[in-house]
Amino acid sequence: MNEVQEGFRNKTVLVTGGAGAIGGNLVRALDSFDTKKIIILDNLSSSYEWNIPQSPKIQFIRGDILNDENLKWAFKSKPDIVYHLAAHFANQNSVDNPEKDLMVNGIGILKVLQYAQLVNVERFVYSSSGCGVYGLDSKMPFEEHDISIHLHTPYQVTKLLGELYTNYFNNLYTLPTVNARFFNSFGPGEVPGKYRNVIPNFFYWAMKGLPLPITGDGTETRDWTYVGDIVNGLLAMGIREEAIGEAFNLGASREQRVIDMAKRVNKLTGNKAGIVYRERRDWDVKTRLLSCITKAENKLGYSPEMKFEDGLKETHRWFVRNKDMIEKSAEF
Numbered sequence: 001m002n003e004v005q006e007g008f009r010n011k012t013v014l015v016t017g018g019a020g021a022i023g024g025n026l027v028r029a030l031d032s033f034d035t036k037k038i039i040i041l042d043n044l045s046s047s048y049e050w051n052i053p054q055s056p057k058i059q060f061i062r063g064d065i066l067n068d069e070n071l072k073w074a075f076k077s078k079p080d081i082v083y084h085l086a087a088h089f090a091n092q093n094s095v096d097n098p099e100k101d102l103m104v105n106g107i108g109i110l111k112v113l114q115y116a117q118l119v120n121v122e123r124f125v126y127s128s129s130g131c132g133v134y135g136l137d138s139k140m141p142f143e144e145h146d147i148s149i150h151l152h153t154p155y156q157v158t159k160l161l162g163e164l165y166t167n168y169f170n171n172l173y174t175l176p177t178v179n180a181r182f183f184n185s186f187g188p189g190e191v192p193g194k195y196r197n198v199i200p201n202f203f204y205w206a207m208k209g210l211p212l213p214i215t216g217d218g219t220e221t222r223d224w225t226y227v228g229d230i231v232n233g234l235l236a237m238g239i240r241e242e243a244i245g246e247a248f249n250l251g252a253s254r255e256q257r258v259i260d261m262a263k264r265v266n267k268l269t270g271n272k273a274g275i276v277y278r279e280r281r282d283w284d285v286k287t288r289l290l291s292c293i294t295k296a297e298n299k300l301g302y303s304p305e306m307k308f309e310d311g312l313k314e315t316h317r318w319f320v321r322n323k324d325m326i327e328k329s330a331e332f
Contacts, residue, residue, distance in 0.1 A: 005033045007239030011122075012037040014079035016065055016112060017086035019047035021190035022127070022182070025227050026083060026234055031055045041065065041074040046089055046196075048329050051189060065108040071115050078119045081238050084112050085127045087159075093195035094155035095283055105158030113169045113177075123176050123244075125237045126166045130181035130223075130249050130291055132156035133163065141292035144181070144247045152283045163247065176244045178237045180230075183251030183291045187227030187311055188318035193331040199224065199312070202262060203319050204330055206271035216280045218259025221288045225252040226306035226314075236300040243300060251291025252304045264309065268316045 013030055017023045018040030024047075030038050031053055038057055043064045052060055059077075063070025065086050088094065088104035109126065116124050132155060135148025151157050166177040190197060192204035202212050233250040237243045262275050296302035306314075319326060 004235045004239060008033045008035050008081075008235075010034065010036045011080040012039070012077050013081045013083065013238075014039045014041065014074055015083045015085060016041045016074075017047070017084075017127075018042055019044060019049065019052050019060070020085060021187070022185055022227055022230060023047070023083070023085045024051050024053060024189045025187070026085070026231050027058065028053045029231050029235060031057055037077060039074055039077060039079060041070065042086065046193070048191060048325070050325050050329075051191070065112055066103060068111070071111060075115045075119050079121060081123045081125070082112070082116050082121050083125045083127070083234060083238070084109060087127065088155070090195060090197075091153040091155045091283060092281065094153050094158070098154040101154045101158055105155070106161050109162045109165055113165060113175070117169060117173050117175050121175070123178065123238050124166065124169070125178045125180055125234060126162055128163050128179045128181045128247070129156065129159040130183040130251055131286070131289055132159040133181060136285060140288060141253065141290040142249065143292045144249060144295055152285055167245075170245050178243045178245075179247035180234055180237055181247060181249050182230060183223040183225050183249065183289065185227050185230050186224050187315055189227065191326055191329045198258070199261065199265070199315065202265045203269065203316060204326070206265050206269040206273075207319060207323070209271055209273050211273040211276045212262045212266065212271075213276050213278050214258055214262060215278050215284060216258070216287070217277065218257065218262070218275070219287075220258045221255035221290070222258065222261075223251045223254065223289045223291050224256055224261070224308060224311070225250060225304060226311040229304035229306055233296060233300060233302045236302060240300055246295075246299065248296040248300060248302070249291040249293050250296060250302065251293055252308070253291050253293045254308070255288065255290050256308055261312075264312055268312060
């Protein structure tokens with residue numbers, strides 16, 4: 001048994017947003033350990049019950065982080081570790097619905113932190129956004145100390161707000177908090193939709209024989225990171241003492257051009273419809289994204305292993321296996 005598995009032995013873990021893409025994969029990993037109990041709190045606003053792992057150790061609560069009764073029920077078992085992944089996702093959704101974004105990502109994390117403090121959790125891990133808290137005035141590759149207050153969407157603002165709240169609870173109440181900054185997560189478990197990420201949407205459209213729409217000229221880069229690598233980083237954050245009070249980039253630390261990704265998706269799916277170009281959205285001002293993961297490597301032992309091409313193949317396999325359920329669930 002390795003250090004991470006031993007760290008979760010006989011622990012009760014609460015995962016808000018545990019039915020989502022990252023949450024579901026995290027829950028599967030936790031279930032494979034000698035954990036005592038895993039509680040999922042999710043309102044299924046952007047996730048689906050069929051995507052939740054089935055296990056005697058897993059308790060699913062369909063509820064909302066803004067609802068005190070739901071939170072009381074989720075915290076009734078006094079979890080040792082909390083992963084707060086529930087969020088109003090993401091940039092365009094926040095531009096269209098800024099008040100809801102503030103409620104879920106602002107009031108929501110405040111409520112979860114208050115309950116975590118009441119039951120004296122051993123660790124509180126928050127899912128922030130590496131694509132959000134760094135700005136045009138941050139130097140690439142992005143390092144954890146170089147965040148920006150010049151942001152371009154409500155989602156970016158509220159993700160930074162969440163970090164400020166976790167730091168506040170750590171500073172005033174010594175709540176053991178950690179901030180995880182995700183970079184362009186992709187992989188099995190993410191259902192496509194109007195406000196979802198580009199890779200699942202591209203697979204969905206490509207498998208229907210539709211052209212893939214690129215906003216911009218395709219030379220834009222992203223630091224796509226396989227969900228399994230992100231989960232490994234989250235697990236380390238849950239047990240490493242040196243993680244407390246810190247923020248960590250969870251990226252792949254490699255740039256991939258959007259047009260190259262689109263061509264790979266079309267090739268994997270046999271899509272002959274090609275690519276179409278559209279105007280870049282007003283808020284989409286970052287033409288390059290690249291994380292520095294040195295801090296995570298040194299303090300967490302984080303080491304992303306999945307090659308981008310192999311990650312795309314795994315994502316395609318998941319789409320093929322779950323084609324019918326994805327077709328029923330996708331919302332555009």
